[in-house]
Amino acid sequence: MVASPETMSFQAEVKQLLQLMIHSLYSNKEIFVRELVSNASDATDKLRFEAIADPILLEGDGELAIKIALDPVARTISITDNGIGMSRDEAIQHLGTIAKSGTKEFFQKLSGDQQKDATLIGQFGVGFYSAFIVADKVTVESRRAGLPVTEGVRWESAGDGEFSVEAIERPERGTTITLHLREGEDEFLSAWRLKSIIRKYSDHISLPIRMLKEEWDSEKNEMRQSDEWESVNQASALWTRPKSEITDEQYASFYQHVSHDNDKPLAWTHNRVEGRSEYTQLLYIPARAPFDLWDRNRRGGLKLYVKRVFIMDDAEQLLPTYMRFVRGVVDSADLPLNVSRELLQESRDVRAIREGCTKRVLSMLEAMADSEDAAEREKYATFWREFGQVLKEGMGEDHANQERIGKLLRFASTHGESADQTVSLADYIGRMKEGQDKIYYVTADSWQAASASPHLEVFRKKGIEVLLLTDRVDEWMLSFLNEFDGKALVSVARGDLDLGQMEDEAVKAEHEKTAEQFKPLVEKATEVLKDKAKEVRITFRLTESPSCVVSDEGDMSGYLQRMLKQAGQNAPAAKPILELNPEHVLVQKVAALVDGDADAFADRMHVLFDQALLAEGGTLDDAAAYVKRVNRLLG
Structure with a gap:
């Protein structure tokens, strides 16, 4: 018996996302082709990877491919892959909810600019829902590799907040997504239009994307589909081709595929490395920071292939953490096909790849920063605005390249x-x-x-x-x-400030004489502020201000203490040193009170200390006491 369809509700975030797709993102509708073809490619990559451990999953079907079919009468587009496929539970999980933690950030990033908003779709892993930009109903039929023919699943939704799921028989493993086009979207029923979109966005995908050939029907005076499939893309991994055969546009298109970023990259490097380790690297430096650059739970890294077989998406072991902005691919000829994340951490070959990739990235940055071409130097300025804070982390993480990083700061x-x-x-x-x-x-x-x-x-x-x-x-x-x-x-x-040879000896002698004259003030101020200041001393670093606070050598700076407190960490207590400007009128007035009114002297010294602390961005432990003292001085 065939079970009747079961109707379920979308997750709240998906409902919000569907409304966005249906009503807002109309400036760049063709992105749905890029996203669905990319998902199909990922599904075949996953099958290849799982089949390394379990070859039965291939089910005797040797060639992996994507097929795109048009039905002008039914007004549908179907995208079929023979990849890993989905079980019933996976269809509900992957198509009915968004598990990615960045969903909230996705909506916060929306600007109202349709073109910019459309570029965010792939970055946040919500590319499937772009189908609803052009379709008023989407049907997904799938069977996971390894499951019986009777355990296929049909998922269907009109994008109205609900979807249905039912069991079907599906002889082939993999997935077919059928888009029922809205009125007014007939341009996508043109085979020529679809082929041009595929070549624009997906030419680099390493498996064939096939469509039915079109032939001229002289009787009807129109193009008609034949029964023969033809490849639309080059179907060879871009990084395996000679650099001389790859155009800048193709490099940029591949970057957009691996990064889900519609902007062009700032720079890239493509190299085949031979020696102790043999591998190919294609590395890109983006033009802008991703939304989750500072997410500590985010997994960054490069796509790892072994002998052109996809292994994992985010092999963070191939680059140091401070280079998490880099996108690209590494294809190794030496690593085993069943390599795991744990093995990557221990592998000598991976360490060689990591060192090689790190040096290549630094070389790209140096080439931009040191170029005589103003446009290249402007590229580096763009990089620094987006990723400068991340590169600074390298000073502590990458001792071997400290000198090179220092020159780039x-x-x-x-x-x-x-x-x-x-x-x-x-x-x-x-x-x-x-x-x-x-x-x-x-x-x-x-x-x-x-x-x-x-x-x-x-x-x-x-x-x-x-x-x-x-x-x-x-x-x-x-x-x-x-x-x-x-x-x-x-x-x-x-x-203490020491300007070395830049200080005149006569001036130094004059300063020492002045400091001696203010010794009584320093001694009494030290006693009054003993709970606040580690020391009070005369300074000549000030020309306009009456006082300032400094940290003693070896003590944590006030700025760092404040940062640690803001982060909820305990900062070791370290009292600052108060320095007084003997040439300032306020300091001179306080000095005149050394042998006078003790309360007035104390009030003024506390105010000078608190003002110096505020000028450095610090906070007062007792703001009310500061206000009372100022009021007494003004009264």
């Missing part, structure tokens, strides 16, 4: 007028003042906070450039970036 600095990170460490050294032997930097939550830091005052006065570091990764990176080209990196907000 870019920062904002006091040399510029904006937050754009365009200054390399080599640029900085080239502009260093005579006698300067250190690279100075300041860290802060934002460019505005960094550029307004009181620690910069003496550097601006002397015309010394300071790097403005505002990315959250910077403090961590600096623990590995201690020097560059023999020049130590020094924080302007840490320790």
Whole structure:
């Protein structure tokens, strides 16, 4: 007996997605062909992989292919693959729900720009639903490889919030998706139109995509379909072909296939490597960051093939984590076909591939960054805006390539007028003042906070450039970036300021004399602020501000302490040092109270400390006490 269809409801997110497909994404309708053909290709890849361990799954059918059929009378398009197929439960799971954690982010990314929104479909793994852009009903018939003929499944939906599922007999393994076209979508019933879309998006797919040949019927004066199937695409893996035979457009099209990104890549490299390990690599650097670049649960990596047999989608072992932005393919001639993720971690061949791919990516970046061509340098500026923070992670993760990564780093600095990170460490050294032997930097939550830091005052006065570091990764990176080209990196907000040979000896002597004069103020202030400050001292790094706080050498910076607290981590307690500007009128007035009103002296010292803390982006432990003190001073 054949069971009657069972009706089920879509997951809430799928309903929302279907409404989007049906009513919004009409600017680039043809993407449904790209997505459904890509899914069919994935299904054959999965069959190849599972058949390595269980050859019976091939069911005696040697050739894998995709067939696309048109029925102008019924107004349908059918896309059939003889890949892995689906069981009943898998059809319900894969077509009725979206398991991917990025669904929420998908809807947040929607901008209302149809063209841009359409490009997100493949990135979020929801390509199947693009069928509803042109179809008012979609029928899926499938049988999973290895299941009996009687355990086929038919899934059907009109995109109205529900779908039906019923058991069918299906002699062939694999899947057929039939699109019942909406009124007004007749352009997709043209074989010529479909073939042009396939060649545009799917020419690189390594298995044949077949359609029925068309012949001219002289009696009816029209084209008609014959009974003979012909391949529409080249049906050879792009990376296996000689570079001289591949156009830039074909490279870009393949990138869009592996990345589900409609933008063109910034750069790519295609190489056959021979030696201790033999493999082919085709690596791409994207032009923009994916939505889930910072998702810690996201699996990044390259597509791994072994002797042209697909093994896995996201082999993260083939590149270090800080290169998770790279897309592409590695095809190894040495790895076993049954390689697992665990074996990848232990394989010497994989380590060789990882090293080779890492060096190729760095070479691509260096070629853009160091090019004499302005367009190439602009490409690197684009890369840095999108992925600079990720590349900075490499300073701690990839000790072997630290020097190369250091040359690729870019920062904002006091040399510029904006937050754009365009200054390399080599640029900085080239502009260093005579006698300067250190690279100075300041860290802060934002460019505005960094550029307004009181620690910069003496550097601006002397015309010394300071790097403005505002990315959250910077403090961590600096623990590995201690020097560059023999020049130590020094924080302007840490320790006592020492400008070395740039300070005049006579000025130094004058400073020592002034510091001695203010010794009573320092001693009394130290006692008053003993619960807040590790030390109070006179400074000459300030020209406009009355005070500032600095971290002692070896202590965690205030900025890093704040970041750890925001992340819910316990930061080791470290009191800052308060530095006073003896030339500022407020400090001079407080100095006059050393032997006077103790309460007035204490109020003013607490205010100077709290203001210095606020100027650095810190928070007050007792904001109410600060307000009361200010009110008393104003009263």
